[in-house]
Amino acid sequence: MSTFATRLREARTALKLSQMALAKRARVSQGLIHKLEHEGDGSTTRLLQIAEALNVRPEWLANGEEPRRWGSPKLMGADEAHLPKGTPQKTEPTAHGYTLIPRFSVEASAGPGNEILQEEVLDRLAFQTAWLEEKNLDPRFLGIIQAMGDSMTPTLCDGDTLLVSMDQRQAMDGRIFVLRSSTGLFVKRLRILPGLTQLISDNDKYPPYEIGIDQSDQWEIIGRVIWVGRELL
The missing domain is CATH 1.10.260.40 (lambda repressor-like DNA-binding domains)
Known part of the structure; x- marks a missing residue:
C-alpha cells in the first residue's frame, strides 16, 4: 500500500x-x-x-483516495449552501443610473484552493446600469468576490475584486471562471480540448490541472469572471 x-x-x-x-x-x-x-x-x-x-x-x-486527478467541471446544478449560483439575487437600483451589486464574504483562490467557511453579503458596490445593460448582464445574477493568491497573475492579482456572472456557467474556451471543488473555490482560465478540460493558471510557474471527461463530478462552474478591479497603492 x-x-x-x-x-x-x-x-x-x-x-x-x-x-x-x-x-x-x-x-x-x-x-x-x-x-x-x-x-x-x-x-x-x-x-x-x-x-x-x-x-x-x-x-x-x-x-490515496481516487481519482488521482480532478474531474471535469459541471455545467449546471450545485449545492446552494455557499455562493448563490444561478439564483436571482435581490439588487438595489440607485438614483443617478447605478445598480448596487452584493459583495460576498468568500474568496476565490488564484493559488491553492480557498476553503469555503461561510457566505454573507458584506456590502454592495455600484455599477453603472447602462454598462450592465450594454454587456447584457442581469444584475440579479451578479456577485462580487475577492481573488486570493498569485497563480493568475498578471491577469488577476491577490486581493483583486472580481465581478462574477453566476448565470454564465457554460464552459467556454479561453474564458476565466470561478469553480468549486471539494477543497474550495478556484479562479482559472479554461482550455477545452477533445476529451479533456484544462484549468489554466496565467502565471506560468503553475502547471495546468488536467480534467478527464469521464470524471464529471469533481468540479462545478460557479460563474464567469466579467470584470476585475484593484487598488493601486
Missing part, C-alpha cells in the same frame, strides 16, 4: 521535477519536500499548495 511519502515522490518524478523545482512551484522550502518524501504523513499545512503544484487532488496525495 502506498504512503503519502511514496505518492509525493511518484507525482514529483512523473512530472520530472527535482525536489527544488517542486519546492519553487509550491512556494515551500526544498527541505520540507525532502522531509515529506521521507517521513511525511499528509498532515502538512502545505498540502493544498503541493497538490496544486503536482496537478493532483489533495485527497489522493494525503490518503
Whole structure:
C-alpha cells in the first residue's frame, strides 16, 4: 500500500521535477519536500499548495483516495449552501443610473484552493446600469468576490475584486471562471480540448490541472469572471 511519502515522490518524478523545482512551484522550502518524501504523513499545512503544484487532488496525495486527478467541471446544478449560483439575487437600483451589486464574504483562490467557511453579503458596490445593460448582464445574477493568491497573475492579482456572472456557467474556451471543488473555490482560465478540460493558471510557474471527461463530478462552474478591479497603492 502506498504512503503519502511514496505518492509525493511518484507525482514529483512523473512530472520530472527535482525536489527544488517542486519546492519553487509550491512556494515551500526544498527541505520540507525532502522531509515529506521521507517521513511525511499528509498532515502538512502545505498540502493544498503541493497538490496544486503536482496537478493532483489533495485527497489522493494525503490518503490515496481516487481519482488521482480532478474531474471535469459541471455545467449546471450545485449545492446552494455557499455562493448563490444561478439564483436571482435581490439588487438595489440607485438614483443617478447605478445598480448596487452584493459583495460576498468568500474568496476565490488564484493559488491553492480557498476553503469555503461561510457566505454573507458584506456590502454592495455600484455599477453603472447602462454598462450592465450594454454587456447584457442581469444584475440579479451578479456577485462580487475577492481573488486570493498569485497563480493568475498578471491577469488577476491577490486581493483583486472580481465581478462574477453566476448565470454564465457554460464552459467556454479561453474564458476565466470561478469553480468549486471539494477543497474550495478556484479562479482559472479554461482550455477545452477533445476529451479533456484544462484549468489554466496565467502565471506560468503553475502547471495546468488536467480534467478527464469521464470524471464529471469533481468540479462545478460557479460563474464567469466579467470584470476585475484593484487598488493601486
